[in-house]
Amino acid sequence: MTEIMLETKDLTKQFGKVRSNDSISLHIKQGEIYGLVGRNGAGKTTLMKMICNMYTPTSGSVFIKGEEQRISHHMPIGALIEEPALMPNLSAYENILTKCYLMNIRKPKTHAKELLQYVKLENTKRKRVKDFSLGMRQRVGIALALAGWPEFILLDEPINGLDPQGILDIRDMILKIRKERNITFMISSHLLGELQKIADRFGIIAEGKLVKELSATDIAHMGKARLFIRTKTPEKAMKLLKESLPVFDNGLIQIPYENDEKSYEINKMLYKAQIPVDELYISSQKGEELFLQLMGGEHYV
Secondary structure, three states: OOOEEEEEEEEEEEEOOEEEEEEEOOEEEOOOEEEEEOOOOOOHHHHHHHHOOOOOOOEEEEEEOOEEOOOOOOOOEEEEOOOOOOOOOOEHHHHHHHHHHHOOOOOHHHHHHHHHHHOOOOOOOOOEHHHOOHHHHHHHHHHHHHOOOOOEEEEEOOOOOOOHHHHHHHHHHHHHHHHHHOOEEEEEEOOHHHHHOOOOEEEEEEOOEEEEEEEHHHHHHHOOOEEEEEEOOHHHHHHHHOOOOOOEEOOOEEEEOOOHHHHHHHHHHHHHOOOOEEEEEEEOOOHHHHHHHHHOOOOOO
């Protein structure tokens, strides 16, 4: 059984009269890459700050590997939230080494050099980070998050503003680290296409609420034609259809469409089970379009 790395229960953050996060309950499995998707201002950064104790929740709880987290706890996570906190007049190595010393890491110089290699900055030598490109500064920030090899890492918009090569470099780096170190990642972004290339599961957040959690398999089905079924007894229909078909529910019962004959068989199956079908139709929509609707807080109907 796969262990749950992160669980939030009804996590809420209120700033005055504004509720930035509203009763968010999500689950991230150990070793997976979880994509937190939402428009700018949807509440992604606030959620991440509560998870890593930068903000105190107004209500709700955060659990890491089943243990409830509190301000006094040592958090077994690394984070790059908003911009990396760098000392501009120091080199990448000096920035990372300083973090290693602050964390009392054994053999800090060796560890700092290892992290530099992981983020492909070992050849920057004494060049000061204030002279780095945006992509290079992001890599230093990721190296700082990796210090001590935490089990769970949060990255807030790590590819925002990068050129195509910079995006590719960050993506490959994350996949390499996950493969070699079995580190769990939570990555926020509004760049849907890029997250789809690396994420195992997705949480879609809109106006401070978690709209939906979807697997990569769910996303793959979204780009294909689907058979939609509307019935007054959806739970009974889902139970019956799930016995033999890849069914998922996004406000309506949906099944990957194969052909008209298959549609007839499904309708017949429901009729025999005395489940009246109010509506049955075939439709197709690109996964990104569906994402955008969900990010706006709407359901695909």
